[in-house]
Amino acid sequence: MPLTTLARRCVLAAAVTTVTLTLAACGEDKKPAPPPVPEVTVMAVRHDSVPLKVELPGRTAPFLLAEVRARVDGIVQERRFVEGADVKQGQPLYMIDPAPYRAAVASAEATLQRAQANLASSSAQLDRYKVLVGGNAVSKQAFDNAEATQLQAAADVAAAKATLTTAKINLGYTSVTAPISGRSSVSQVTQGAYVQGGSATLLTTIVQIDPMYVDLQQSSVEGLALRRDIAAGALKLDGANHATVTLKLEDGTTYKSTGSLEFSGVSVDPATGSVTLRAKFPNPDHLLLPGMYVRASVSQGVRPDVMRVPAPAVTRNAQGEATVMLVGADNKLVVRTIETGALVDGHWLVEKGLQDNERIVTSGIQKLRPGAVVKVKAAAPATTAAPAATAVAGAGATGTAAPAAAR
Template identity: 45%
Template sequence: MQRFGKNKIVPSALIVAVVLTGLVLVSGCRDNNPPPQRPAPEVGVVTIEEQPVALTTELPGRAAPFLMADIRPQVNGIIQKRLFEEGAMVKAGQVLYQIDPAQFEAVYAAAKAALDRSQSNLASVQARADRYRELLAAKAVSQQDVDDADAALSQVRADIEYWKSELEKAGINLNYTRVTAPISGRIGRSSVTAGAVVTAYQPVPLSTIVQLNPIYVDVTQSSSELLRLGRDLETGKITNGTDATKKVRILLEDGTPYPHEGTLQFRDVTVDPSTGSYVLRVKVPNPEQVLMPGMFVRAVVMEGTAPRAILAPQQGVARNTKGEPLALVVNSDNVIKQRILTVERAIGNQWLVLSGLSAGDRVVVEGQLNIRPDMTVKPIPADIPSSGETPAPAPSN
């Protein structure tokens, strides 16, 4: 018994009953109002569409001169002068070296004198032969005299032709003492100085001239890629044959895009057995002469166009423990499903998907950390900006 005030006494059993009744009422209220369920998580999705895509491949290559000429002497002699500045532009026909012409001038003069002597004898020998023919009719000379006169005339005529050829040869050799540029372009360093002895067609060139505008870029591609490209063209997976497929973008050695676009000239007709690759030659404008022969570059070559390509955003593609590409897709019931993909290459910020996705699929690109397969979600369209970056190498499947 407990006392409250002076005269009121409340039994302990009554207090316990009141407390128990309150607990029962509170428990009943909780059973009638269950806790609210968590809402479905929101995820950003991108709807896959088929679209034409230009397919390119990035290949290594080196710059090569459009024209190149090694300067070699064509006669023996001593260099008198060098008549150009190393590294300067020269024009075709410009004199580069002067070889001592003294002995060649003497040979030319001797040949000219011999020709003049033969030509001066021609008139008298011709007249003698004519008189002997007239005298033969009157039987004043014998036939032998006439034959000797005709032979002498033929000899003089042959001597004239011989000395004409000797004079021409001497003139050619004399001209060769002036070593000229066979092409226009930029000339390199000189391997000789004044006073050096040179020989005709020596193995070491005096200098080299290269034409740098335009310039060639020779790139290599594996023969297996050539076979794959041929199969894709036959099956219609990609299309080709337009002028755009001949355009080639050039990347410099440091990755900087080259400002001028090249044109594919031809593909080599043989495969290098040591590397299993063949050469593609690209003609590139080079007005600023940024590209130099031997410089390493990369060429972005157009393969063709995939008319119905499937592209998936890279941020929506992950990899499992086996290294296989996978994507989370929201089905028609807004339930997450996992797809294993086969991807060929990266194009900008997207993967080119060969299998695993089709047009209309909704791929999750945002909120992947809060979901798992077979979970119901609330899809919201996501805005993924396109990227104009150079295509990256294709990942391994």
């Protein structure tokens, strides 16, 4: 290899080495940049009163339901209503062949006339015997017989009148009328069908759906806890005569009208362990139909002196206790154990463990460590009571409050 070529390679290697050493020296002089201070969003909490509602499943039921049945035997001659249409109370629905019952009425009238004639005759004879017995013209025995005959004739008249009344009632039953106002269902019989009063043949059904009942099912355990909270003062009634109820339909939409709680069951269903609550809703547009599945929010009262904390701000430690992360006055993070109650509209109700105006971190808690210094990004206003707080049954969890944070 020529000397000039070897010399060039040596010069190039020396230059590369010099550049590498220079860069290494520069790297040793440059210090790593400190990590940025994390920004957190906080919310100041305070005690307040929260109206509570419980969400319960239920089904709609008609306000009135009447099964129209035959009360006499006969052939259906005519149906006088449109199936599925609204009918008024007293409106004729069916006509059963009245001919046999008209004949029964005529027979009863004739029997009554005969009994009245016998009564008139026996009464006249008794009046004559009253005069004759005073002058000993007739025997006392004959007078007693005349008096008994008159009383028997009077009884026959009364019996004939009762028979005539029964015959007229049965004749009236041949015209079947609506017992209530409401919406008719499918007719169970057609023209020409034979119906029986003894077996009370079902003709049709009428339901009144304005207003509409909603039957709800509440666990007996939840009801027991509710009564205990009220007795202990942890839950106060709002003073209304009837608890208000809002309804969510099968498609997830909210029913426009609110209802009122009519009554609460007094016994527990042994098969389901639940108690039936009944609410009443106006239904002028007939949007609600019997048998629909719904979910109802029932007001239970007001929970006083409690805090609301967003659900994402609450985590669980290894012991399963509920914890939140606080930002202290020196902007350092502190973990606090709290005691939570029900989950209401995405917020835990915190009964112990926090003090007014303490700042809790509302998001990104998993990336933070206790003792770290943070920068407060934005402070949300203190929590206020929700106008329609709905408690989720069985959502509460309990932790042990730190002694220093006890109220």
